[in-house]
Amino acid sequence: MSDRLQKWDSRLLVTRALAVLGVLLLLVAPLYLEEFWLRLGFTACGAAIGALGLNILTGAAGQLSLAHAFFLAVGAVTYSWLAGDPDPAIGPTGLGWPPVVAMAMAIVVTAAVGLLVSPISSRLSGLYLGIASLALVFIGQHLLATLSGITGGFQGRSAPTFSVFGFEFSNQSELLVLGVPFGRYERLWYLGLLLLAVSAWAGRNLLKSRHGRAFRMIRDKELAAAVSGISVRRGKQNAFVVSSALAGLSGALFAIAIGSIAPVSFSLDVSIQYLVMIVIGGMGTVTGSILGAAVVTALPILTQRYGGVFPLVGDVVSPAAAARYLYGGALIAVLMLQPRGLAAVAGLVRRRAPSNSASEARPIAGGRAPVDPPTDTDALERKAPIT
Amino acid sequence: MSPQTAAPLDIEGVTVAFGAVKALDDVSFSVQSGHVHGVIGPNGAGKSSLFNVISGVYRPSAGEVRLDGMALTKLRPHEVAGLGIGRSFQNVDLAGEESVLESLLVGRHDLMRSGVTAVMLGLPRARREEREHKARVTEIADFFGLADHLDRPLHELPYGQQKLVDVARAVCMEPRLLMLDEPAAGLDEAETDTISEIILDLRSALDLTVLLIEHDMGMVMKICDHLTVLDFGRRISDGTPSAVQSDPAVASAYLGTGEAAEIETGTAP
Numbered sequence: 241m242s243d244r245l246q247k248w249d250s251r252l253l254v255t256r257a258l259a260v261l262g263v264l265l266l267l268v269a270p271l272y273l274e275e276f277w278l279r280l281g282f283t284a285c286g287a288a289i290g291a292l293g294l295n296i297l298t299g300a301a302g303q304l305s306l307a308h309a310f311f312l313a314v315g316a317v318t319y320s321w322l323a324g325d326p327d328p329a330i331g332p333t334g335l336g337w338p339p340v341v342a343m344a345m346a347i348v349v350t351a352a353v354g355l356l357v358s359p360i361s362s363r364l365s366g367l368y369l370g371i372a373s374l375a376l377v378f379i380g381q382h383l384l385a386t387l388s389g390i391t392g393g394f395q396g397r398s399a400p401t402f403s404v405f406g407f408e409f410s411n412q413s414e415l416l417v418l419g420v421p422f423g424r425y426e427r428l429w430y431l432g433l434l435l436l437a438v439s440a441w442a443g444r445n446l447l448k449s450r451h452g453r454a455f456r457m458i459r460d461k462e463l464a465a466a467v468s469g470i471s472v473r474r475g476k477q478n479a480f481v482v483s484s485a486l487a488g489l490s491g492a493l494f495a496i497a498i499g500s501i502a503p504v505s506f507s508l509d510v511s512i513q514y515l516v517m518i519v520i521g522g523m524g525t526v527t528g529s530i531l532g533a534a535v536v537t538a539l540p541i542l543t544q545r546y547g548g549v550f551p552l553v554g555d556v557v558s559p560a561a562a563a564r565y566l567y568g569g570a571l572i573a574v575l576m577l578q579p580r581g582l583a584a585v586a587g588l589v590r591r592r593a594p595s596n597s598a599s600e601a602r603p604i605a606g607g608r609a610p611v612d613p614p615t616d617t618d619a620l621e622r623k624a625p626i627t
Numbered sequence: 628m629s630p631q632t633a634a635p636l637d638i639e640g641v642t643v644a645f646g647a648v649k650a651l652d653d654v655s656f657s658v659q660s661g662h663v664h665g666v667i668g669p670n671g672a673g674k675s676s677l678f679n680v681i682s683g684v685y686r687p688s689a690g691e692v693r694l695d696g697m698a699l700t701k702l703r704p705h706e707v708a709g710l711g712i713g714r715s716f717q718n719v720d721l722a723g724e725e726s727v728l729e730s731l732l733v734g735r736h737d738l739m740r741s742g743v744t745a746v747m748l749g750l751p752r753a754r755r756e757e758r759e760h761k762a763r764v765t766e767i768a769d770f771f772g773l774a775d776h777l778d779r780p781l782h783e784l785p786y787g788q789q790k791l792v793d794v795a796r797a798v799c800m801e802p803r804l805l806m807l808d809e810p811a812a813g814l815d816e817a818e819t820d821t822i823s824e825i826i827l828d829l830r831s832a833l834d835l836t837v838l839l840i841e842h843d844m845g846m847v848m849k850i851c852d853h854l855t856v857l858d859f860g861r862r863i864s865d866g867t868p869s870a871v872q873s874d875p876a877v878a879s880a881y882l883g884t885g886e887a888a889e890i891e892t893g894t895a896p
Binding site: 441443457472 | 684709724732737739743747749757800
């Protein structure tokens, strides 16, 4: 063990230290940052969870989906309706469930909808799946507009404040931390970080597991996957359901961040934005999902707010238009410079030195140098499959 | 589950037609348990189609394939794999970004049981399962001389070793029948000897039946117990290597009449 420690690359130590520092900074951020940033952070956390879902489906399992906005909508509506005020002054009624239960149900219901759709989705692939999934967005838009008792119709409906065991994520009750008043967005900041941390951890576990390997094998070599004992349909279904579940949570967080939901928030545009997140972040990686979601969420908002510092913005082009130019430009720049996304850029910094075994001279091309032909047949015994 | 043993394979009257073209035409033969059984024939003879029928990738229009008496022809590929048929591919059919270890673990997929929720929550039993299977895969990698490369991305390995990884992946499935599609294609002489040795070692160490497609006649003659020769989708010869070698039908179909001598040259190492 100790000699493993010695072999630790100093760069690895530095990245570990930076990671710890980063986490600490995130944890103390609400003491220093104003509401604008905290709100942006929470929104980005919610989006990152949704991007992670899409990245598992599209990045890891290779199933192109344009339906993500639909699943986000299912989560957002489920949360808003179940936790909604049963007797509001205006707008549609809700069921008045505890918000934490409503959030859990948003995950479960959206996963169930994903499961319901998966018999179709797991039989399609590539562009065909992409186009078929488009249908869900249109159906979603129609349902959002017509099921007005639940969704609020075109106007949308308000989304209830989140609370856990009586602790409200709002400005209602007073809470001082180190002399800093902790209101709605200070509290939500931690909720967002916690849920993202748990989702990222679970996502990483999944991608490292037999299921993650199956996803990638289905993506890269579908036939070889099947012949290796992987049920391709089952694998696609798993990816679809996990993706939907995470979209459900992301949708609920979106509703909480905005405080209301409306059909326009779940249009095809949104599906495409999520695809952009995973492409510029890095396909099939957890880090890529987070980085991509952060950039795509923050870039337009930041340009709108700070675009004025650039010449011409405000006079010749509006900040909103400038935001789009910058956004488009950044997108192209990332794809040209690092097609594997921001996660790959981060990976270059983080990358460890080549492992020791690789640097030892070993005759590789000559084939099987290290194996003594086992005249002794005990060398490799057949084992019963581990059960 | 008790250790499985080598299984016999029966091919009975298998016909595969693509439109008017018959890739396989009423092909029958038996593979005895524990044999290294070679399938040879010129390009387009139907060898790979035969593998695809056995694997469940193609459904034959007539005929049946049985592993140890069990019909395979109605099963889907992953179900066939689950019965104990491991297969390697002519061109390395693994994802290049994956590490060697991950490529090999793909072969364990069906032997592992943890569900999606269990792995996402990192449950102890899911972690233990992963550890146990990694240990077994490491043993197998060691056998193939790949143990030092487990963490390297597959595409970094030279082609010969990539082919070994693909064969090892099939072995990781703990198969009763191992199907190898041109394992020596693209390998040099030394590498071909290595893979030949490995195949024989595997057969005795793991109690396997091996079904082998190969163009390298030297290798085929050296390691096969039995040969089946296909030409234009039909079985034209079947028997021991020496019997097949002296079969005039093989000589004329394979090399054109009068060139039978070339097969014999192939046997000389």
